[in-house]
Amino acid sequence: MSGQSDTLLEASHVKKYFPVRSRIPFSSAKAWVHAVDDVSFTVRAGETLSLVGESGCGKTTTAKMTLMMEAPTAGSMRFRGQELSSLTGQRLRDYRGAVQAVFQDPWSSLNPRMRTARFIGEPLAVNTALSRPEIDERVRSLLVSVGLDPASAANFPHEFSGGQRQRVAVARALALDPQVVVLDEPVSALDVSIGAQIMNMLRDIQASRGISYLLIAHNLATVRYLSDRVAVMYLGRIVEEADSEELFRNPQHPYTKALISAALTIRPGEKTDEIILSGELPSAVKLPPGCRFHTRCPFAFKKCFVEEPQYREIAPGHRAACHLH
Amino acid sequence: MTILDSQSLESAAAPARDDDVVLRVRDLKTYLYTKRGVGKAVDGVSFDLRRGETLGLVGESGSGKSMTCLSVLRLNPEPASRIVGGQILLRGEDLLQKTDSEMRTVRGRRIAIVLQDPMTALNPVLTIKDQVGETLRLHQGLRGRTLWQRAVELLKKLRISDPERRLNSYPHQLSGGMRQRIVSAIALSCEPEVLLADEPTTALDVTVQAALLKLLKDLQREAGFPILFVTHDFGIVARMCDTVAVMYAGKIVEKASTATLFRSPAHPYTQALLRSVPDVLVETERLASIEGQPPSIFALSQGCAFAPRCPHVMDRCRVEYPSEIRLAQDQTVRCWRHA
C-alpha cells in the first residue's frame, strides 16, 4: 500500500522502547519497556484511522511518534514518502503545518495565561510571515468554523466551558491548514451532549476540508462513529485491523471481541456474548512468550503459549494476528 | 412537593412494599453558598431505594448527581454547601436529625461509598492490610488473626488473586482495577445496608470496567444491598440499573425503569441525551446534539431549566416549573408536554 499516491502518513515496523532504571545501582543490565513493538499502518488522504486499545497498549506513544514528540527506536515513519527523522529546516516546518493535534484534556491544552486570539494564531505567527491583522482575520474565521463567537477571541481559557475549550483547541489545530490531525481522545473528557457536538463538528470539518484524522481512543462507540478504519492495539502491537464496519460486525481477534463485549451499549437487545477478561495486563518489560494475549485469552490453546501468531490478511482489507485463523 | 410526589417515587422494579425501602430520600435540598450567590445544586430530589435494587442517577457534570450522593452521607463539602431541607430516611431514621458522632457510625458501616478515583481513596503510605483492616477493626472490633483471616476472605470475595500478597502491598503497586476492587472491598467489609457508587468505573479501562460491574452485580445478588449508582454513562445504566433517575440542573426530570426509559423516554432532555450517544453495536448516521449549554445553578429561572434548549418549549415552560406527572406505573416525568 506504500506506493499509493494518496498515502499521507506511513509507519512501518515502528518500535519504541523506553529504558527502565535498574533498581540495583551501577548495574549495567538494562530492561526495556516495549511501549510500541513493531507497528505498521497508513493514514490515507481524507480518511480516519483509529488506534484503539486500553491503557498501556502503546496507542499514545504511537501518536507521539507521528507528532515527532518521540523518536522511534526502530522502523520508519514517513510522511508523503519522506522519513520524519530526516526532516530539517523548511521541510520540518512544512511537516509541522501538515500534521497537527488535538488532545484529550481541554483544561490542559490551553495556556491559561494566553488570550484565545493569540493562542489560536500562534502557529501562524511562528510558521508564516502573515501580519498581525491578517492573523487576526484568520483567527476570526477559524473561530466561526468551530462554532464559536469571533468576539470570544479576547477571552482567557477559564472563561470557556470544556466543550468551548475543545473547540478552541480544534481551531488552533486547523490554523495551518493541516492534512492530518491527530485526535488523542478528543471527547473522553467531555459531557455526553457536548461530546456529541464535538464529534459532529469533527465530522463536518473533515467533510468540508478533506483532512485525515488519526484517532486515538479507548471508547469503541466513539471510534465506530468517527472512523473509516480501525486498528486494535494490545501490549504495543496491532492485533487486528479492518474497515470500521467490518471490524465491528465481524471481529476476529479474541481481544477485539472482548473489547466489543465490554463496551457498554444502550441497546440491550443487540447484546453479543459476554467475554470478561480475567487477569491483569502483563508487564510490557517482560512480555509473555508466544502470543502476548494468551495470558488473558479465553480461547488460548497450546500453540498460543509458544508461538507468536503471524499478523496476516484473513479477508480482503482485514488483518489479524491470531492462531485461530 | 405534592402528595403525588411521594407516591410517584414507588420504584418500577419491584411491586412496592414499604418495608422493602432501605433508603428513602424526600425533597432533599443542598445549596451552594459562594461569592456568586446561592446555587441550588440539589433542589428537591426524592427517591426510594429498595432491597436488592440498583438506582442509576444519571446526568451531566453540574447536574447535582454527585452532590446528591454525597449529601446522603452528609459528606457534602462544608461550609461551601449546606443541606437546607428534606429528609434522608435510612430504614425510617432521619439521618439529617443525627449528631455528627452518630453519623460516623452510619458512614462506612451502614452506608458505604465507592468514589471515582481509587488512588485518592487509598492512603499511599499505608499497606492494603492496614486500610482494609481499619474498617474491620473500627466497626467490627476484629483483632489479630481473625482480622487477617477476614481480610483475606474479603479480598477473595472480590476475586482478587493472591490476596495474602496483595494485603502486604502498597496502593501504587497495584493496577487501577485492582485498587478499585480494594476500595470496594473496604466499602463492603462491614456488610452495609446501602452502597453508594459515584462513577466508580470512570477511571478504568473498558474490560476492567466490565469485570468490576459484573462483580458488583454478583455481590449485590448475594447480599441484597441496594446500590445508588451515580454515572454519566447510559451504557452503565443499561448494564447495571433497575431504575433510572435523570437529573438536570439539580432536579430529577424523569424517573423510570431502565427498560421503559430506553424504550420510550418521555422528557425532551432524556430523549436528546439518548440520541447523542453513539453505540458500539449499531451504526449511527448522525448524533443529535443538544444546542447550548446547561444553565448555571446560580441563575435558575422560575420555569423549566431545560426550556432554553428544549425543541418543544411552550410558553408555560418558561414561567412555571413542571410538576411530576405519572405516565405509567413505572415512569414519571417533569414536563408540561405530558400534562
Added chain:
Amino acid sequence: MDARVLPASKPMTLMRAFGWMKDAPKLPLAMVVLVLLVALFAPVLTPHDPNMGVLALQQKPPAFMEDGLFDYALGTDRQGRDILSRLIMGARVSMAVAFICVVLSVVIGTVMGLVSGYAGGTVDSVIMRIVDGTLAFPSLLLALVFGVTAGPSFWTVVAVIGLVSWARYARLIRGEVLLLKERDFVALARIAGCSPARIIFVHLLPNVANTIIVLATLQIGNVIITESSLTFLGVGVPESMPTWGRMLDDGRNLLDSAWWISAMPGLAIISVVLAFNSLGDWARDVLDPKLRAL
C-alpha cells in the same frame, strides 16, 4: 454555538489597569509610594545633615516625649545626628539595595529555573548542583571573603546578596516548570513548531509569574535585614551611607536608655516589609486571569 452565552472579556486597556489599582490595599500602597518618593528625593527632604552630629544634642528623645525637640522630631542618636534625616537618607540606600538585589536574583533565578526545568537531563543536573552549592554555602562567609578582598561597599552588598538569593528562585521555578511542562499546551506548542526559547518565555514564564512576584516581595524584606547584618559585620555599605540596618545596629546597646535609636528604623523596616508583602499578595491575584474575573 455555545460561546455566545458568554460575554467576551474586554481587551486590557489603561483604564482597566487603573481600575484594578482601585482594589489595591490602600495603606500598603500609600506606604510603598511614600518610601519610594522619599528615597528618590532624599537629599532635598532631609531637615538636617544626616551625617553631621551636634554634640550638645546626643540621644535626644523624639518630639512627643518630655525633653524632646520639635526640630528633631524623631530624636537623635548617640552622636547627636537627626534620626529623621538618617531615616530619609537610609531609605534611599536600603531601597536601592533591595531593588537591585531583587532584580538581579529574579532575572538570574528565573532564567536558570526555566532553562533547568524545561531542558531537563544534564543541563538540569548541572544547574541544580550549582543551586545546591549556592544554598549550602554559608553566605556570611562569602560576604566576609568579598568584603576583605573587595572592600566594603554598596556593590559588595549587592553582589553578595544577589549571588546567593537567585538560587531559591531557580529551585522553585524549576519545580513549577516540571509540572507545567507536562501540560498539553506545552506539547502543542512544540507541535506548532515553537522554538524552545519561545516556549520558555511565551508559554512558561507568564505561568510562573505568580511565584516570582510572591517570592520577590518576600525577598525585599529579607534583603533589608541581610544588608543590616552585613553592615554589622563591617562588610556592608561604608560608614558614610546611612542605612536602616546600620541605624538599627547603632542603637543596639542603648535599648534601655535610648530605645528610639533602634525603634525608629525598626518600625520603618517592619512597615515597608509588611507593605510589600501585602502588595505582593494583591499583585498575584490581579495577575491571575482566573481570579481577576471573580
